[in-house]
Amino acid sequence: MTNPGSIVRFRQRLWALLPSASPDHVTLRPLTGSDDETLTLYRRLIDLIGYTLPSERITPAAFPPPDADHVADAASAHLLWQAARLSLREGATPFRSLGRISIRPRTYQFVPLLMALRLDPVRLFIADDVGVGKTIEALLVARELLDRGEIGRFCVLCPPALCEQWSKELAEKFNLDAVIVRSGTVSQLERQVPPGATIYESFPVQVISIDFVKTERNRHQFLQFCPDLVIVDEAHGAAAAQGRGQQERHALVQDVARKPRRHLILLTATPHSGIEEAFRSLLGLVRPEFADWRLDALSDAQRSELARHFVQRTRRDIEQGWEAITCFPQREPQDETYELSDGYRRLFERTYQFCFEIVQTGEHLDARRRRVRSWGALSLLRCVMSSPAAAVATLASRGALVFDSDEEADFRPFVFEVTEERATDESPTPPLEATVETLPDADRRRLRDLARLARDLYGSEHDAKLRRAVELTRHLIDEGFHPILWCRYVATAEYVADQVQRDLPDGVQVACVTGRMGDEERQARIAELDADRPRVLVATDCLSEGVNLQSLFTAVVHYDLPWNPNRLEQREGRVDRYGQPAPRVRVIRFFGRDNPVDGAVLDVLLNKARTIHRTLGTYVPVPEESESVTQAVLEALFLRGRRTPGAQLTLDLGIPAVEELHRRWDRDVDRERVNRTRFAQRALKPEEVQRELEATDAVLGDPSAVRDFVLETAQRLNLPITPDPRRADVFRVSLAPDVLRALPDAIRMELPDSSSSAARRANPFWSISFISPTPEGAEYVGRNHRFVMALAQFLFEEALERSETAIARRCGAIRTHAVQETTTILLLRVRYMLEYPNAQPVLSEEVLALGYRDHGSEMHWLDHGEALSLLASARPAANMPLEEKQTILRQALARIGEWRPVQGGRWGDDHPIQSGIRQWIDRRAADLTEAHKRIRQAVALRVRGLEMTPQFPPDLLGVVVLERANTRL
Structure with missing residues (x-):
């Protein structure tokens, strides 16, 4: 059997012999055709069958030489060169992954890849802004390590709602087929694996629900067969915290990180929730000692070491420092308001009076009951101001919901909006139910009266908020936008979607997506929308985190203002993100001028968040998130004295809880300003990345x-x-x-x-x-698009088969003014073996154009760029008969000589042209080795052992002879 990189014949076809992970297997890739046709054969079986079936033997072979009778012009040969290099997948470039991905990443997205290639093992924390493209950045690293043979398997741990999206990104952009592992898919996957094997060891690429695998029942088997690389999406949800679900996620990732040689990439746009210990717990997953480092007291050595693993960039960093053209749409922020109708104002005043009283009268209760009563009052007021439907759903369904927990923590999802735990979008009946248990019968009757009053306000005739939202939606559609209306509660979303569908023109599509739907149903509901027609999505925050909606939607309306600025940015980031095809997106804060709840939230939170964003270029999480927010809003609404009916509730900035919240927020802003300066990776320069990209483009196109x-x-x-x-x-x-x-x-x-x-x-x-x-x-x-691959493969195969109708041909000859003496250009496909220490060798390829002028005893060689330029630009200056072309090509092929596999010694030593080709390729291999070492410069061991070895002879794809225009035979 010949060495990897050699050409062999098997089943009457030519193949390249690839490195194999096992000595018992032989891996073959066809010289023409797609990677899907790659074969892995059992060596002993092939040897056995080959005794009786000659076609099943693997025998050494040579690439077929060009045929001088199958001749065209230089343009045809140039097209063949294009087809050949666009067919390459294992490109001989520092970035191997670019030969197999289906997108063109931007320069700034290669920064985490450069960081990763300088780490061993790869431990990265990518905390770039919302919408920057962290998925692409992480998968570039994964694809690169996979194509280099440094990992054999990897997985993505993500929230269950994001599994389909990750699987789609892997397939469509990175040409990787992933299986989804979660409760609904496990049985089907287990039927596909051999007896005794587990799904975790049987599939090379997996997308796994972190909430499925974190449980005691599943985690041990996963950890036993955990792959070489783990990517953790929405990593802030795996920070150490008091919540049970989050603590389980943290324990799982902590166990994953415990293996020193495992590669780990953490992704989040909100790494710091304002709780220092939680943030340090994430850093500790990257390297244990990081958990003990205080970011406000780092030494220069510590800062430099952390910067090798941590990248955090705003859009402003990227647009000002990395990209010559804009990568993101232009965001058009806008405020739109409404006024409460008379009926709605009466509902608010009666609800506010009730809530104010139960908060005031609850002062005599124990601390727990006092907190729960405050939560119930705040939740009820928020529901009422969200929509009549949310009010009725909360007030009229009391007793219908079975909720027997007495734990405070179980009320939290109904009250708080946190980014670590997904808040429920159901009506907050449990905290209100717990509150009602402590109230007299008269107060319970008041709640029933409020429900009746809310029910009478259904529809845009009585609900000014809804009426104004429909107008805004119509205006956005008329301007060519496709909006998302974000709502807090399921009841509000369904109510708004129904009215919008009723009031908008028939041609407008309206979809409603809420947390009551399963992940697959949500995806299907969005996929049903026709991209050629106007469309509106009404959604709750079940879609606000991590989901890509930029391909279908271009505007955001905050129908209900979030009580967390981080949520505001997450919502807007669904459309305002990398990959948004529209040049501009519209984002609208929608609030009532006389809605006291909106007024408090704007003053306490959102206006300050907007100011921070304008100053810093990014949002800074609210300190300690929703608990401090809720307390500040609570004091603004209830604990500073009774507001008179009909008066606007504005924030008294002297409220202690608000002042303390803003003080801590300002401190965090200062911290973020420093951190984003330190960890924006400005030491890596755009020109450094661009140099490697240009080298890759030269090989792959x-x-x-x-x-x-x-x-x-x-x-x-x-x-x-x-x-x-x-x-x-x-x-x-x-x-x-x-x-x-x-x-x-x-x-x-x-x-x-x-x-x-x-x-x-x-x-x-x-x-x-x-x-x-x-x-x-x-x-x-x-x-890597299927259409481009089909064109390139069709042209290349037709040329090799010498079809009379072939568009591209392997031989060409013209007379041209582009040369002053006869110049021969050779199209070569060169294979290299790329070897790393402790890693399986991998095959690399490139297609080169080398030219020479024969001066008798001396050969003058043109470099690749000069030869390629001639091939692309040379135009015929005079007709050349077919017979003359064929004669010229036969002479050129005879001068080049027959290319034989190496039989000892060095290929081409005894032939002037072949020797010159070998020397040129040897120099090219040395340059490629240095390029690979350059991007791995911080990993000393791998740099010392890295080597690119050319495999001789190269494939002679084509020959083109350019003769001076006035030359005669």
Whole structure:
């Protein structure tokens, strides 16, 4: 058996022999075709079968030489070069992952990857702002380590609602098929694994619900077979805290981190909740000693060491320091208000009077009952001001909800809005029920009267808040926006969605998503929306964290103001984020001018949060989050004396709880200002990242190369692709039936079905773009898109098969003014073995254009860039008969000589052209080795043992001869 990187013949086909993790297996990848056709064979079985079936033997082979009779021009050969390099997956570049992903990451998104490649093991804490693209940053690291052979398996631990989204991102952007592990999928997955095996050891890429695997029943098996790399999404939910669920998550991740050699990446946009101990518990997951470090008292050495593992950047950092063009949409903040109707004002005044009294009269109760009564009063007032439906759901359903817990902690999800634990969107009946138990019968009758009064306010005729929201929604749609209306309670969301659907034009789609739906139902409800029609989403905060909604929605209306500024940013971050195709998004704070609850929340929280954001460029979490917020709002509303009926409740800034909250908040702002300066990774320069990206583009092709290849190939296939006159950077691919019928099957099968929708039948075009993020309504077509892969594979295979109709051909000859003497250009595909210490070798490839001018006893060699430039720009200056072209090519091929596998010694030593090629490739291998070492410079062991070894001979893909225009044979 030959060495990895060699060419072999098996089953009447040529294959590249790949490194295998086991000596008992042989891994083969076809020289033409897709990676899906890669085979892993059992060595002994193949040897046994090969005795009787010659086609089943694996035998050494050589790449077929070009045929001088199958000749065209330089442009055809250049197209072959494009097809060959766009077919590469294991690119011989420092960033191996770019050969297999389907997106074009921005420069700033490579910073965590550079950090990771300088760590051993990789322990990263990525705390970039909401919407920056932390998912892409983490998966770039995972894909890179996987493609380098440094990990064999990895998993993502995330909240259950985000499992489908992670699976989709892995498949669509990183070409990785992941299984989802949670309660509803385990049985099906277990049926797919061998007897005695577990799902955790059987699937290379897994997306796991952290709430499923944290339990005592599941965690031990997961930890026993935990993969090499673990990514923890929404990591703030795994900080050490008092809540039982969060504590279980922290214990799980702590056990994951306990293995010293395991790679670990933590992701969160809100790393610091204002509780120093919780934040340090997250740092301790990265390295145990970090848990004992105080960020306000770090030494220079500690700060430098922490900066190797921790990155935290605002959008302002990115836009000002990393990107020449904007990466994010323009956010248009706006305040819109309404006034309470007379009926609603009466409901508020009677509700406020009731709540004020029960808070005041509860002063004689024990501390626990006093707190619960305050919570009940605050929750009731908030429900009433959310919507009549929420008020009725809370007041009329008392006794219908079975809730027998007497633990204070069990009331918390109904009262507080925290980012570590998901707040429920159900009506806060439990704290109100606990409150009512301590009230006399007369007060209970008052609650029933309030329910009747609220029921009479249903509909936009009586509910000015709802009426104004419908107007805003209509205006947004008229301006071309697709809004999300965020509500606090399920009852409010369903009530608003019903009225919006009733009042808006028939063509507008309205979807309602709440926490009562399962994750799959939520995804299905959103997926049902037609991207070609106006649409509105009414949702509760079950969707406000981690979910990507930017492809369908472009505006946010806070129908109910959140009582946590972090939640405000999370909601807006669903649309205002990396990948938003629209150039601008609208975000609207919607509140009542005479709604006292809104007034208190604005004064206590949201106005200050906005000021901080304008100053710092990011939101800073409220200190200790909802408990301090709730106490401040409670004192603002109830504990500073009775407000007169009809008067606006404004905040008295002398309230002690509010002053203390703001003091601690200001302190945290100062801390964040310092931290974001220290950990924005400004030591890494954009030009440093750009240098490595340009080296990768030279091997694999950048987006402009993909565009040029697709457009030129489509033109030769008579497939019309024209610029969209309405949208910049968008092209329209014709899907007309007569056009499709004329295409080769391999190309036609990768185009969308023009009969799949009425809209496409009426307008049979496929909108595409070659830039990322992609303009709205277009599909991104990058080097790994199925259409590009089909074009490249079709051209390459046709050229190798010497088809008479081949668009690209392996030989070319022209007379041109681009050269002053005869120049021969060789298209070479070179394979290298990339070796690391303690890691399986991996195969790397690149396609090179090398040129030479034969001066008899001396060869003058052109470098890759000069040869490629000639290949791309040389144009015929005179006709050359076919017979003359064939004669020139036969002479050139004879001069190059026959390429034989190495039989001892060094390939090409006894041949001037082959020797020059070998020397050039050796130098290229040395340069590639240095490039790989450069990005791994902080990992001394791996740098010392890293080596790129070229495999000879290279594949001779094509030969082009350029003759001076006035030369005669």
